[in-house]
Structure formats: structure tokens, C-alpha cells
Amino acid sequence: MRPTLILVLILALPVATWASLSVSVTDPPLEGARLTTDERFARIDSLEALYDHTDGVERAALAHRIAQLYLSTDLAKHRRLALQYLDESVYAKHDGAFDAGRLRARTAQKMRYTRDARSWFEELTAIHPEDPRSHVQLGRFHFGEAKRILDQKRFSTARMAYTAAVQADTTHAPAWYGLAASLIALENFGPALMASRKLLEWERTRRAAWMMMGASHVGRREFDEAQRAFDRALALSSPAVRAVFEHGRGFVSPQHLASAVKFGIDPSRLNRIMQEHQPGFGYGDEVDVELVLADQAVREQALDIYWQTQDTWPSSLVNRRRLEYWKRLVEADVLFGDPDAARRGWTTEMGRAIVRWGRPDFMIYEPPSSAVDLEDWRYRGVRLPPSTYIPSQEQLWVWTYRSPAAWFSLLFTDATYNSRWRAEGTTVQTMLARAKAQPMLFFDDSANAQFDLFVDNATFARGPERRVEFYASMRLVDRFGNPVDMDDREPLLVEWAIYDDAEERIDYRRQELTSDRLRSNLTESLGQIWSGDDADELLTQLAARLEPGHYRLAIDVSSPSRGHRGAQIYLNVPTSPPPGLLELSDLVLATEFVPFDPEQDIPSDFVKYAFGILPTPAGQFSSTDQTAYVYFEAYNLDQDATRRTHFNVSYQIYRVPRGVDVALKGAELDLSDLEKMDPVGLTFVEERTGLAPEGHVVKGGEVEIGDLRPGRYVLLVEVEDLLGEA
Template structure:
């Protein structure tokens, strides 16, 4: 897993304070550089030959730089005996002693070096190093380091060490008028040495951490500080990719304050600068942050791809956490998934998520995206004490973020009427009040002993550990979180009982009052949560981002090219839903449309997006009479594969932000083959020949779609269809008979009573019309208008049967429409 979890604020990275100073003649310029932390033990490898020409001081320095401090010590002591007045000899002896944690002796050596040459900066730096490590000697360290900086102001390392003396100050150690942290020294250090291995990191800490001067500032007041910290941490990573903490600090700020967009922006800049060599950790973190940014903007199509890319970058064990159904599936599905293997297991998993897709009109699965987001959040925020996450994480994965979440410290024997500050949300406050008065009352101790535990609540290891921890505390208290889910009328408590970062339900308590025990047991968080999980293992309500958009849509199919079928999607949208221009949303709008065909297991088999417009919006509010009849009609053709599908469509109005999603089963015929076929019957409000192109034109006819299929009594019902594979005689002519039959819905057509052949109407409500036609092509275009003046209002079924008079083959189609009493 990418190391981006929040870390305790107490965690620090301060490199080994020992400095390898390249010493020249005492009067010459000096340069300092920090080195890696090295062991104080003597090397166990084969002994190296000592150059015969090296002096004791040079040999001691050589061994010191190899990390062989014990061996170096004897040579440096000899160097001091050889030249008692040489400041460098005393300095290097002090450094060897410092590395061996013999601080008092090291300090004396550094003081001797200063006495030998008080104008030589390294001696003062050595004193500062020892003082920094000693308790209550920071002021002495700063005094020594100020002297060194006065002697050598251009040393980045000296500036850096001085900055460290101002870090991690308790309130008592902070003096009025002094620097609250070391930022000015770290800033100077990176100006002098932009490639310093730790100064950028310490500068980031100064901007991130709250010092005494910032105690009255809110998070929003420190936004600029946090951005400075992000920049510093990434700069440190660029110059020192091996730094152990800088990326975690960077990610910690982004997660705590949801600075995902800014974090992604900085990571993109870094990836561009390191094009071709950007480490996997940077690319993975960028993918994660982009996913979280798109989550806020609800770009689900990009978000799913980004999340899946991120998950694939994780190790297999971590990928399993995201794929696990344990905290979302009902028992029967979970059992089937756990029992299955290989492709069968994958199919159970895919079917589970397909069935929960919130918007079937989109290719992406919004519910699965939400699951990935929840798991990611749980891994980042609820995994410190337990893998993959504690009880809070389980509830978060199941039900998402609570409507309110509070954290507080609850102490032994404290009154359960803890100060519940009002949230401003009446529903949340009412649930907490009701739970306090008539539900579960938080209790952590009974009588004079630690929490009484009912058998089975915890195991004996936890029992022993808990009692040991409790006795170590003089005033034991526990961190508690209260979560409220308003839709479930539920408050849950989670307690860090063992003080190890793992939160779970409170332990059950024992009391001598039976009624209290019954109530506590009945409303215990564990019990309430179990009841909710039994009813609903997981819950998600998708936010479509606007009010509902109502419209009618219809699907008709025709023969397409090759193995494809032409599917026409027609829509009719009441114009009043576009709002009016006085709402300030513009004079015109656009409609975003998306259509998807899903197969038997609800996987997308076809998807296409369209954008219609510009469409003029109403200039004023539409009257109720106009609202009933004024509609905007549009249509589009697509090429799709044949088969049985669920068709799902989405229409979104950009101005009003209304959105509507509908689905219906559809059979897409396969028009390949040589047998007689009829296309779907397309109902229309008007069909006229035309030589022009247009959205409603097909085969030289302008066919105005009528997806609503509702006609006024007496209004002509237009119908269009195509006939395929008519038999041609030797002269190339065709001959066929067409029968139109209209029946009230629920009354079988005459074909069911005459062996499949159209017969005479069985009652006065059935209309049968028969025509004989001839043509010169195997495919014919047919349309007609049906007079409905003599039909009463109601729902009718139109059956069209075509018989090829040369072969005797018959083909039939049917559709329905509504007659309204005008």
C-alpha cells in the first residue's frame, strides 16, 4: 500500500546530528555537509590496510567517515597527544565521542577546540550539537551556534542545525520575543544549499505544525501555511527521494483538509518535471488524488477508471481489501462468493455490483465507485489499530459517512450526560437526546473495578491487557466517537478501549439493576448495528445532482449495415421543465443524452453519448394548458448489436440541471437472413415526403416521432415500417398483402382465432383493414394514417401483418397507443 496514511504529529525525522566537516587549514574557508546515520560499532569486515603516509589525525578522520568510530577514537586521541594545541584534533575527537553518545566528554573536547581557536566555527558547532541533545540546554546550543554563524554565515549546515534548536518546543521552552520555530534558518539553509537532504522537510514542518503563536488560528486561516508545507515536502522528495517521511507528510495534509485538487496539481507538475523517471509511488499517489478530486466533482466516468488504475497499482493483499464483499453483501451472496473460485467467483462479484448500479444509463458503476471511495477512506482513517480497518471502517464501508461524527474523551465514572453540544441539525440532536434518555447510556465502569465484561464480549487476552492498562493510568479515560445516521434513526458509539488506536463498540457493563441491564443490552451499539446490518447490509443513495426531468422515450429498430441493427431513440420532453430565461440560466440550453444497452447480467453491451442544442428556453412561465401539450421532440439513430437487452437512457438539461434516467426491456431483432421480416412499427404525428435532410428524415420521408404514443380522439395515427426480403418474380416484381388490425388492449387479435391469419373482427371495437400491394424491390417502405374518430378513449394495440403472396410467408409486428378524450 502507498504510504499515505496520516501519521501522529509526534513523529519526527531528524537526521543524525553528527556532521562530517571537511577541514582545511584553520584559517581557510570551511564547508560542512551532513552524512547518513551510521553504526557506532566497529566493522566486522576484512581489515583495510592503513596508508603508511597518513597521520593519526588523518587516519582517525578516515575511520570516522567509514563509521568505525571506536577504531577512530584511539587515532584521534593520539593526534591530540601529538599536538595539544591543534583545534581540529580536539574537534574530531569530540565528534567521535559524540557519535558514541559520550556527550560530557565530547563537550569538553569541543570546548578545548574553541579555546585553541575561538575564531574557528566547527568547534562552536560541536558544542551546539551536544547542547541540543542535552536536556534544558537549548539556549546554550543557540548561543554556540550563533557564534558559528557569525564566523561562517554562508554555511547551510550551520543554518540547518540552528533551526533544529527551535523545533518541538514545549510551551515552557518558548521565550517571548524568540523564534516560534526554525523556519527562517531552514529557509536560509535551502537558499544556500537547495539540495540539502532534510532542510526542505523541516521547513515544511514549520509551516504545517501549530506553534504557540498559531494557537488562535483556525484551519481556514492557515491555508497558505499548509500550501507552503505541501510545496516544501515535495521539494524535499525531489532532492532526496530516500527521505523516510516527506511523502507521508504531504499526503497527510491533503487527506486531513481534502486538498486533493492542489495535491494532484503539484504531483502532476512533479511528474512532468520527472517525465520518464517519475517513481511508481508518485504516479500511484497522483492517480489516487485525481480520483478523490473527481469524486468531489462527480466525474464518475473518469473516477472509476482512475480508481481502478490506482487499485491495480497496489500489492495483491491490498487489492483484496477493495474486492472484499464481506461488509456489503447479504449472507447468501457472501456465502456464494466465498465458496466460488476463479471465473465463478469473479462472476458472483460482477453480478453483485451490476445489480446495484445506481445509473444504468452510464457505463460506469456509481455504486462500485462509491464502494472504492469508502474503502479508500476507511484504509486512510480507520486502519491505525487493525487491518484492514476497525469497526468504524466497517460501518463506513457499509453506510458511508455519518450525518454527524463527534470525538471526545470519556473518563471512568463520568456521568453519561456528557456535554452533547448541539450540532445545528435538529434531526441529529433529536436522535442523540432520545438515545440518552431512553436508549443506550455510555458507561465504561461499574462499581469500583474496571469495566465489567460479559462473557463473549472480548477474549481473555484483551481482558488481561485492558486491566493492565487501566491500572497503569492514574486517571484513565478513553477516546470515544459518536456517529449518528439520521436515515436509520441510529447513534453508535465506538471506543478505543485498549488505547491502541483500534475502535470498537463499547464493552457491555454489569449492574445490579435488572431494568437498566435489559435496556443497555437492548439498545447497545453492537445490537443496534447488527439489526441494521440484517435489514440492510449496505446503503447508498445516488445524488443525480438535480431535480427529476420527466420525458417519454421510445425505441424502434430497422435493418442496419452488416451484422448491426439501426436503433432509433426518440424523446419527447415537456418544455416547461427547461425553466424560463428570467431565472438567469441563459436564453438557450443544451441536453446531454446517454444511452446504454445492458445484457442479461447487466453488463454494458453498448453505450453512446449525445448533446442536443442549442434549444431556446421559454421567455416566460408556461401556463398549465400549454404545459400539457408543449413538448420538445428529438431523435437519434445508432448502430447496435442484436439481442435481448435492458435499455437505459439518461437526459440532462444543462440550464435547469434537471436529470431523468429511465430503463425498459428491449429486443433488438437480427434482420440478417432471407426470410420475410418487418421492422418495428414507428408511431408518428405526421409523415410527409421530403428531399431535405433532417433529424426525422428516413427513406425520403419526414417522420415526426411520437414517443408518448398518446393521440386525441379523432386524431390521425401515423405508422411507418419497413418490409424486408419480399420474393421477386422473373420480372423483378413483388406482390404482398398487408393487414392492419386495431384491438382494445386485453382483447386478443383475430390472428389467434384464425390459425395465424387475420380474420374478421369479433366485436365492434376491433378494426381490420386489408390492402394489396405490388412493388419492384425486395425491401419496401410502408406508411399509413389510421382514423380514430369512431374509437372510444382507451389503450389500443395495432397489429400489422404482411403476407408475401408469392411464397405464402407471413411476418407481423405490433405496437400500442393511447386515445384521449379531447
């Protein structure tokens, strides 16, 4: 049997830990906290006996101690007694006067005497204006109240209190901590960064400060600095915290990593793992994703690939989407964490929503009421499932996310009237369903880019290495999608990067594209006529010699006014076949394939073996195009006595019906689902040609497509070596 190879190409016609990052309201230990009930009341009796027979400063100090003992019982009736004693202790000049004032206001806040609590915290700052602790206490009060319904005005008031604290004492670390947290809550990331840096001046090992610094850098789109700050924070964090940040625990499941395993990890590596567990496993057998993900190294690589697929700037050394995820974790912890209860904000239902979908576009808070105006909710954009149960005597909090990618609402309720929010039943189902379909939703910064981006690649044998060529085209459009002309005053910046299997960047290039790279100008430079019937586009390519292995190509294209788009390709560069075995390169689909004249002014990128070739990465042709060109190389063809090869080449086009998915490249294709187009197929019988300097045959062909109606097609190329042995 003669050696035969088939190539397929698709073308188309149009360690330590911390409790939480949130502000703590933890009080110093109360006197009596470690006593038994009998011991506590015995001490109360003895101190009250002394209290009745003293006056002045000593009496005020005793009142402070008795109030602490009553508060340590944690009974409501004793809190009221404690407030009476504290009223007397606050205004006397004794050592515990400040703590008495703080304890009085804090007790009122716990009892939900909010107006009294605020008044007493403000009074504390008036009595002790030079003490930063008084302003910190007021800031903590406002921050705690703001967290109840994410009240931006209250967060702003907390910020002002913390600002007064740092003005009173610039070395007071709790003041800088509270100021940084308040500013992150307000999404005021510039000042938050400054406050985090100030905190580090006084507490260099403060893990929370590094976290807030990282989140602030992300908010300012300073991604390299953000990565360094988060690296410092995570190096100081516990394994449990690192598992959430670095491994996506609780947010990225094995199901989300399945596609990363299938197309992003070197197949030979997966085969080795499968063979270790299933000795009979062979090439082409179905890979058990759950089994290979049990390998820690594979899971970490799959997670990296998952984040790569989310990233809109894939050529960068840092992953912006992962950093945005980390920033959201910090925000969730600041807004919903409870340091006193050792509860991380991302473990709460609202915190998980923040991490997955960001902050809501708008919120509605409804106090307990017998009637809710659902029509008004709908008018304002609330989108809740029809089966949502809306209780009438509970606090209601509605979050709505509205973007081109998603529009939905979440309902949280509170029957305690104390901001102990829980997700309503259908909201729980909504959150689970959306998390299963898409772990996280990010703003797409390429959605408004005023150009399209198409990328393709082809691999060619060059001795032990492979020459891999990457092609990119950009079609300029306005904000309505209409084609526009190129303005050389603002070229497009193209950044190429190639990463190996260990995610080390092994190559990086920058290019500026001007109008000389427009397909129309390149076509005319080759001496051909540009019809102008189709939208023009910029064209560029990158070539690299790569050893066999697994690689990722990333490309980012941007300009100040046209925005940004990114794309990436995962590529497996195969090893060379045994000597004498027929091999073909990938196919390159092109709009032009003509002999090259050295006098022609065209970039060398588009010249290959004395031919000028203009690839079409999108695989698209206009309705007026009559011919599609295809370029490929054949290796190890046998030669006759005159060192000439002797082979057959056939081209056949198949129409892809709607609903049928086909791979872009590959030697295996089920043609039974495709519609063969007759008489479009062409066969060149018994072709004879010499060899290129590298010892392979260079081949270009023309395929007539003028009679094809719009749609998707597969071009099948078959080479038969007539001199090969059976």
C-alpha cells in the same frame, strides 16, 4: 394453423503495495529494539556508568542513547525516565540532537501529554527552522491529533506545518506527501493535486501520490484525468488493493450483481454457461445467478454493469460513480488508515461508512459525561434507532447523513479515551441493513435538473442487420416542476453513445436541441393542430444499424442553467428468423401519424416511408387526447399472385391494475392479471397491402383512447397471416 405474432407495448395516461495512504508517524528504530531484556539492561547499566563520569556534548549523546534503551522496553515507568534523559540531550549540539527532540515530543504524544508534545514539536521547529524534518514532525503531530475526531482546524494546522516544510526544502518528499494528505483531509482538492504532482517529481513510482492525484481530480470533477491517474496507481498496486478498487471487494456483493446479470448480460451467453453446468438447461429456464457469477468474466461484466446503472453520465467513456467510489477509498485511507499497523482505512468501521455513504453531513463529539442531552441531539437532526444504547462514561461520536435519499445517524463509542472508536450495536445493524439494501449512496446531480427525460427504442429488420431507433423527449420545467417555454439562447446538449458487449463505444453523436424540435412545432410542421392542452416537450431520436448482439445505449442531456439528466437502455439485437417465418418489429407509440408532404419543413428523423411520425418515448397522453397512433412493420408475410399480402390485424387494450408489474416489450404476457377494456379493441380483417421497397409491410394504426380513465394500459397488437401455410 395460421402464423400469428403478438406485440406488447405499455402506454400511460398522466503489484507492489503500501500500508496506508495516511500520514505515518513511524519512528526510526530505537537502540535496543533487537536486544533481549538482559542485554538491554546490561547496556543501560554500562552507559549510565559512563554517563555519570562525563559531561558536555558526550554526556548529552549518552543521554540520548540511554533514553532509547529505556523506550525500547515499552514500559510506562521507563518512558518517564526516558523523558528526563531526553530533556538533557535536546539542547546540546551533538549529532543526535534533532532526533532527541523528535523522540521527546513523540514520546509525550504517545503518553497523551498532548500539550507538552505540541510545545516540544514547536520548539523543535524553532531550534531547527531550516530543517524540513522539524516541520514534518509538527505536521505529523497535528495530523494524528486531527484524525481522532476529524478536526478540520487541526488538519488546517497540519497543512500549515507541511507548507513550512516544503518552503524549507522543495525537494523533501515527506513534506509534499503530508501536504497532499492534509489537503485531501480538508477536501481542498486543487492544492492537493499540485502537492501530489510535486511529490511525483521526486518519487516517480510513488503509488500513493498517483492515488491522491486521482482523488484530487475527482474532487475537481476532472474525470478523464482521474481515470488516468488511478490507472497508473492500480498498475503499481497489489492484487489485494486492486480487488477492493476494481472488483468492489467488501462493498459490492453477489446479491447486488444479480440484477445486472439478469438484464445486462447477453442471454445467449448466460444460456451457454448454464448448459455447460446443466446439460438439460433450456431457453426460458431460470438462470442460476450464483452459478454464472462464478465465471470470472461474467462477474467482471456484471460489476461493470452495476457501475453503469449507478452512473448519472452514462454516455461518458469513464464511469463517474466508480471514480467517486475510488476517491472515497482514498479519503477513508487518509483519514482512518494506520501505516504503522498496516491497516487500511476502508477496513475500519468509520472508513467503511465513508466509502458507502461519503463524509457525514454533520458530526457531534461528546466527551465522557454522565448525561447526554438526547433532546438536543434530536433538535440538531440526529436520527438514531430508539433501541440505541448510549454509554455514559465513554467518548461519543455521532455521524449524521441527511439527504433526500437517506436520513440516518451512526454512533461510535470509545471506552479507552484514546480514539479507538467502535460502532455501537444498533449502529452495526444499521450499517449492515443499509449496505445490503444499497451498497453505496451518491449525490444525485440530476435531482435538480429542470427538465424530465424519457427514452425508448424500437428495432426494425433490415437484411442481416437491424435498424435500431432510439427516441428521447425532454419536458422543460422550472425548479418547482411547472412547465416553462424553450429559450433558444440556451439549447439543450444531447450526447448519444452506443456500446457493444465488450463496452467498446461504437457510436457517439452530439446534438443541440432548440425550439424547432418542440413537439408543438413539429406537429404544426406536419399540418396538424397543436392543442396546447398538454405541456410541450423537445423531441429527438438516433438511428443505428447494428449487427445481432448485446448493446448499451446511453444518453446525457445537459445545459449550463438547467442541469443534467442521463439514461441508458440495455438492448439485445436478435438474429434474423429463418426465411418465411412471420416476424414483427417493435411497436412505436406516437402522437402523430400522417402522410408526409415533401414541402413540409420537418427533420428527416421523423419521416418514415412517406409518413410523418412523432413518437412518444414516455408512452404518455393527456386527458384531452382522443387517439393514440402505433407504427410497426411486418416481415415475411406471404403474397398472392398479384404480390399482395392478406392478413388480419387486431388491437386490444388492457388496463394494468395497481401493484401489477408488466414488461415494456415482450411477446409473452400473462393477461390474466390485466383488465380487458371493451369495446376499445379494434380488428382489421383481411387487410391487403403491398410491400415496402425492403420487402416488408409498413403498418400504422389508430387506437381510440378518449374514453379511458387515467392509469396504465397495455396495447396488444396481433397479426395473423391469412396466406400462411398451416
